[in-house]
Structure formats: structure tokens, C-alpha cells
Amino acid sequence: MREDIKEILLTEEQLAQKISELGNDISRDYAGRDLVLIGVLKGSVMFMSDLLKKITIPCSMDFMAVSSYGNSTTSSGIVRILKDLDFEIEGKDVLVVEDIIDSGVTLAYLVEYLNARKANSLEIACLLDKPERRKSNIRAKYIGFTVPDEFLVGFGLDYAEKYRNLPYIGILKEEIYR
Ligand code: IMP
Ligand code: MG
Numbered sequence: 001m002r003e004d005i006k007e008i009l010l011t012e013e014q015l016a017q018k019i020s021e022l023g024n025d026i027s028r029d030y031a032g033r034d035l036v037l038i039g040v041l042k043g044s045v046m047f048m049s050d051l052l053k054k055i056t057i058p059c060s061m062d063f064m065a066v067s068s069y070g071n072s073t074t075s076s077g078i079v080r081i082l083k084d085l086d087f088e089i090e091g092k093d094v095l096v097v098e099d100i101i102d103s104g105v106t107l108a109y110l111v112e113y114l115n116a117r118k119a120n121s122l123e124i125a126c127l128l129d130k131p132e133r134r135k136s137n138i139r140a141k142y143i144g145f146t147v148p149d150e151f152l153v154g155f156g157l158d159y160a161e162k163y164r165n166l167p168y169i170g171i172l173k174e175e176i177y178r
Pocket of ligand 2: 041
């Protein structure tokens with residue numbers, strides 16, 4: 001797998017350090033509130049589990065699965081809900097946990113969908129932000145790293161369902177997805 005990676009953008013150590021900081025920030029900001037983290041499957045899984053371990057206040061977790069990409073590397077703009085929430089979020093303080101915001105199409109749709117469920121608050125935590133490609137005005141409250149417009153894999157991020165298990169974030173060689 002390593003031979004398909006052009007460059008390691010973020011190492012395991014950098015990711016761990018940043019996620020620890022985000023956990024601290026969230027624990028401070030949400031103290032005394034009814035926090036629920038909603039992970040967006042499957043890309044957020046590693047970020048979600050590492051972040052949860054760094055949150056020191058009571059909280060619960062849930063997952064949604066949406067699909068907007070198929071096997072291509074650009075957003076289709078069409079979002080399908082493959083798995084809905086298990087629990088109601090009415091009155092809760094919701095933090096949507098995403099791997100990366102690219103066009104923002106997926107999250108814009110999800111936020112609108114979740115807003116109808118009457119949460120007390122609704123914010124976004126994303127590990128990576130790729131602002132150059134934004135097509136919606138979505139904004140995350142917590143951002144791990146701002147990244148360049150390259151196709152990234154690892155630490156949950158995939159290309160055609162592969163590379164999610166890499167412990168770092170790498171830039172995929174163009175010849176792999178061209
Ligand atoms: P958006 O709707 O364009 O913001 O796309 C968000 C989703 O696209 C993310 O949750 C990822 O699953 C996927 N995605 C966006 N950029 C990348 C990338 O560089 N590598 C892998 N997946 C990506
Ligand atoms: Mg995804």
C-alpha cells in the first residue's frame with residue numbers, strides 16, 4: 001500500500017496530538033451539557049474513536065451512513081441516507097463528526113436533515129478541511145487540519161474502499177485514480 005502513496009501529509013503523531021487538543025476543547029465547551037457525537041460512516045470511524053477517548057465529560061455516540069461519492073473522487077452532489085440515527089436527538093447538543101469537508105455537499109445536506117430533529121445545538125467537528133473545493137457555506141466549529149486540494153487516503157479515508165487502515169494521512173498517487 002505504501003507504494004501507492006506519494007507523500008505522508010500527516011503522521012500518526014501529528015494526528016494523535018491534534019485529536020487530543022480537540023478532545024480538550026470539546027470537553028471544556030460542552031461541560032454540563034447533553035453531548036452526543038454523531039459519526040458519519042465510514043470515513044470518520046478512526047477519528048471518532050480516538051476523539052471519544054480524549055473527551056473527559058459524559059457523552060453518547062451514534063452513527064449515520066450516507067453516500068455521495070460512489071467510487072469516484074469527486075462529489076456527485078447526490079446524498080443518500082444508508083443508515084439513520086438509532087436515537088432521538090431532540091434537546092441534545094449534537095456534534096457531527098466527519099473525516100473531511102471537501103465540497104461540503106454531504107454535510108450541508110446532513111445538517112439540514114438533522115436540524116429538523118430539534119437538537120438543542122448542532123455543530124461539526126472535522127479532522128480535515130479542504131476549503132478550496134467548497135460549494136456550500138458549511139462551517140465546522142472544530143477543525144483538525146486545513147489540507148491542500150489533493151486526494152487523501154488513510155486514517156479512515158478511502159479510495160474505492162481501500163487504504164482506510166493506514167495509520168497516517170497520505171496523498172494518493174495520481175496514477176492510482178486517474
Ligand atoms: P463533500 O460532500 O464533497 O464535502 O465530501 C465529503 C466526503 O467525501 C467525505 O466524508 C469523504 O468520504 C469524501 N472525500 C472528500 N475528499 C476526500 C479525499 O481527499 N479522500 C477521500 N475521501 C474524500
Ligand atoms: Mg466519507
